[in-house]
Amino acid sequence: MKKLLVLALAVLALAGCAPKDSRTHITxxxxxxxxxxxxxxxxxxxRNPDGECEVITRLLDQFRQxxxxxxxxxxxxxxxxxxxxxxxxxxGDPPDIAIMHQSAMPDYQKRGLIAPLDADFRQAGIDPADFxxxxxxxxxxxxxxxxxxxxNWMQLWHINTALFARAGLMKDGQPVxxxxxxxxxxxxxxxxxxxxxxxxxxxxxxxxxxxxxxLYTYLMDQHAxxxxxxxxxxxxxxEARRVVDLFRRMYxxxxxxxxxxxxxxxxxxxxGQGGVYQVGTxxxxxxxxxxxxxxxxxxxxxxxxxYPMLYGSAPTAYVDGHAWxxxxxxxxxxxxEAVLRLMKFLQxxxxxxxxxxxxxxxxxxxxxxxxLALPHRRDIIGLATVGRQxxxxxxxxxxxxxxxxxxxxxxxTGHKPTEQALQDAQRRVNDLLYNLx
Amino acid sequence: xxxxxxxxxxxxxxxxxxxxxxxxxLTPLIWTVMLSLKSNGxxxxxxxxxxxxxxxxxxxxxxxxxxxxxxWLMNSAIVxxxxxxxxxxxxxxxxYGFSRVEFPGRDALFLFVLFGLAIPEQAVIITRHQMFSxxxxxxxxxxxxxxxxxxxxxxxxxxxxxxxxxxELDEAALLDNASRLKVFWKVLLxxxxxxxxxxxxxxFLASWNDYWWPLISATxxxxxxxxxxxxxxxxxxxxxxxxxxxxxxxxxxxxPILIVYVIFQKYIVKAVSGAAVR
Numbered sequence: 001m002k003k004l005l006v007l008a009l010a011v012l013a014l015a016g017c018a019p020k021d022s023r024t025h026i027t028x029x030x031x032x033x034x035x036x037x038x039x040x041x042x043x044x045x046x047r048n049p050d051g052e053c054e055v056i057t058r059l060l061d062q063f064r065q066x067x068x069x070x071x072x073x074x075x076x077x078x079x080x081x082x083x084x085x086x087x088x089x090x091x092g093d094p095p096d097i098a099i100m101h102q103s104a105m106p107d108y109q110k111r112g113l114i115a116p117l118d119a120d121f122r123q124a125g126i127d128p129a130d131f132x133x134x135x136x137x138x139x140x141x142x143x144x145x146x147x148x149x150x151x152n153w154m155q156l157w158h159i160n161t162a163l164f165a166r167a168g169l170m171k172d173g174q175p176v177x178x179x180x181x182x183x184x185x186x187x188x189x190x191x192x193x194x195x196x197x198x199x200x201x202x203x204x205x206x207x208x209x210x211x212x213x214x215l216y217t218y219l220m221d222q223h224a225x226x227x228x229x230x231x232x233x234x235x236x237x238x239e240a241r242r243v244v245d246l247f248r249r250m251y252x253x254x255x256x257x258x259x260x261x262x263x264x265x266x267x268x269x270x271x272g273q274g275g276v277y278q279v280g281t282x283x284x285x286x287x288x289x290x291x292x293x294x295x296x297x298x299x300x301x302x303x304x305x306x307y308p309m310l311y312g313s314a315p316t317a318y319v320d321g322h323a324w325x326x327x328x329x330x331x332x333x334x335x336x337e338a339v340l341r342l343m344k345f346l347q348x349x350x351x352x353x354x355x356x357x358x359x360x361x362x363x364x365x366x367x368x369x370x371x372l373a374l375p376h377r378r379d380i381i382g383l384a385t386v387g388r389q390x391x392x393x394x395x396x397x398x399x400x401x402x403x404x405x406x407x408x409x410x411x412x413t414g415h416k417p418t419e420q421a422l423q424d425a426q427r428r429v430n431d432l433l434y435n436l437x
Numbered sequence: 438x439x440x441x442x443x444x445x446x447x448x449x450x451x452x453x454x455x456x457x458x459x460x461x462x463l464t465p466l467i468w469t470v471m472l473s474l475k476s477n478g479x480x481x482x483x484x485x486x487x488x489x490x491x492x493x494x495x496x497x498x499x500x501x502x503x504x505x506x507x508x509w510l511m512n513s514a515i516v517x518x519x520x521x522x523x524x525x526x527x528x529x530x531x532x533y534g535f536s537r538v539e540f541p542g543r544d545a546l547f548l549f550v551l552f553g554l555a556i557p558e559q560a561v562i563i564t565r566h567q568m569f570s571x572x573x574x575x576x577x578x579x580x581x582x583x584x585x586x587x588x589x590x591x592x593x594x595x596x597x598x599x600x601x602x603x604x605e606l607d608e609a610a611l612l613d614n615a616s617r618l619k620v621f622w623k624v625l626l627x628x629x630x631x632x633x634x635x636x637x638x639x640x641f642l643a644s645w646n647d648y649w650w651p652l653i654s655a656t657x658x659x660x661x662x663x664x665x666x667x668x669x670x671x672x673x674x675x676x677x678x679x680x681x682x683x684x685x686x687x688x689x690x691x692x693p694i695l696i697v698y699v700i701f702q703k704y705i706v707k708a709v710s711g712a713a714v715r
Contacts, residue, residue, distance in 0.1 A: 033672035037502030087653035
């Protein structure tokens with residue numbers, strides 16, 4: 001017993017003599033999942049090398065390897081991670097750097113919870129002029145830069161070109177897209193008549209954000225000002241009614257899929273059950289891979305385009321994006337320097353991230369031959385310039401999106417008259433914004 | 438038809454209906470297991486072929502290769518185990534006190550405890566979070582265990598159970614010079630084992646499956662419980678691109694619960710049928 005005690009004391013004493021870790025410790029918080037099993041340290045991913053999780057895991061491994069003086073802890077949280085982040089703020093222990101949707105940044109900026117980075121960026125040699133216009137807009141609030149943009153993403157028209165060809169909607173190897181609501185209806189009818197399939201695939205159950213993004217894009221297409229000020233939305237307007245009525249008509253005529261949730265809609269597109277799938281940039285890699293696999297319904301039958309403009313001629317689209325922010329908290333100069341070094345590293349690896357399908361946030365990458373050589377990127381890169389976010393003084397954009405999507409779903413599926421749905425959406429959003437502290 | 442034949446027919450029909458209902462209950466569970474044995478890529482294209490091969494254990498391998506998963510499993514076991522023991526001890530003592538000990542304000546205090554049944558967690562979570570922040574209890578085992586110890590249902594259940602035990606038993610023991618603690622420990626507590634088992638099982642299940650409080654109290658990956666940890670490891674849009682893995686997570690998280698069920702199924706059945714509470 002005595003011997004055991006002496007041994008235990010000796011072990012404790014030795015542990016006490018262990019050299020103190022002199023590295024600078026910082027914590028990064030992110031979503032995108034955990035895939036260490038697929039990304040062995042120091043090796044390329046075993047599969048799905050262009051997946052979000054795989055790319056970010058690899059990048060952070062590389063950063064650790066290149067910066068041995070920094071002890072980087074990575075805290076992976078469930079998407080979107082805001083419950084945990086808010087809880088960490090409440091407990092006074094937010095991470096040093098966190099991933100955030102650009103549309104969520106105003107919620108934190110208005111409360112002083114994320115730090116302005118203008119001066120720090122200057123010091124670290126990061127020039128916001130290098131950001132693409134859409135990315136710069138996404139991280140700039142009240143004239144100050146609050147984050148390192150990581151990407152921009154938006155919904156796109158993913159197109160089954162084989163079905164388009166059967167429908168007589170291909171010309172010179174390119175899909176023929178509509179330029180007006182009437183043209184859209186006419187082409188969709190032609191598509192259905194010749195293929196027997198719906199023109200549009202859209203998730204209409206449990207996935208309302210898609211509706212909201214459609215509405216935003218086509219309101220922007222009409223140059224509609226739907227946020228008159230940070231506390232008021234205007235949706236009971238002719239412009240909004242036009243958009244909702246268009247989708248309502250397509251739904252009623254069977255020109256779009258019914259009763260599909262997000263996985264079902266994705267499966268429908270992959271199995272050639274419709275012409276156009278309105279979904280985000282993140283699916284480009286998956287669909288491209290399917291289009292390169294012989295025997296699969298999408299084999300050599302896939303392309304992707306920005307939303308066709310139906311009301312105006314100037315291209316535009318509602319975009320959002322991811323950004324790295326520095327939560328406000330006490331930190332040493334060394335920790336701050338480490339965070340900025342990490343941000344700079346992520347900026348320099350913008351191309352790696354753009355392989356996921358998201359648009360690059362750096363002009364240099366957006367214009368690079370390397371990026372433009374990636375599948376379909378030439379067709380969509382224009383959105384990095386013309387894509388628009390909601391005004392950056394609008395808070396609670398996630399909640400607003402849910403409300404609008406909810407009401408739009410009711411209107412499009414015929415459960416509510418268009419006017420009532422838009423009035424209800426307007427009232428509910430304005431109630432939400434009115435009650436903000 | 439003779440009465441005996443009629444009874445056999447009735448029993449047979451009942452059995453058929455019960456088997457049919459059992460299959461209805463089992464179908465989603467079997468489907469979940471089948472989906473967990475398919476590759477994510479295949480399920481991305483179609484979930485209709487869940488019951489056809491090829492099968493793979495790739496998703497289970499992915500979970501087991503996650504360096505943190507056994508830590509999360511241990512955290513869940515510690516939190517659920519300690520919460521269960523704590524609730525049993527506190528509820529038994531409180532139940533004994535409320536049912537057997539006369540003290541001023543006893544009924545009012547019991548009523549006050551019962552109010553806890555009517556207050557949802559959502560109503561207190563912000564103040565609780567602030568209190569735990571003040572006490573620096575987040576990202577710690579006490580931070581995860583202590584909230585679960587406040588169990589008005591447990592107090593109510595044990596009080597009612599103790600009340601149903603004849604007081605003559607206590608009186609006989611007291612006449613034999615036993616102390617109150619001895620009466621509680623040696624005489625009454627053994628009689629409450631069915632209720633303890635019921636309460637223990639429900640507490641363990643609730644604690645194991647809890648998501649919200651661990652989500653906001655344990656914000657560091659090494660302190661995640663299994664539910665929060667598995668959720669954090671999901672890729673975005675997992676229901677589409679990682680469905681097999683998602684289902685594997687569900688199966689993996691359910692296995693310990695199934696083990697608990699198998700061990701204590703006698704008590705669970707009693708609890709559900711109300712037989713454990715006299």
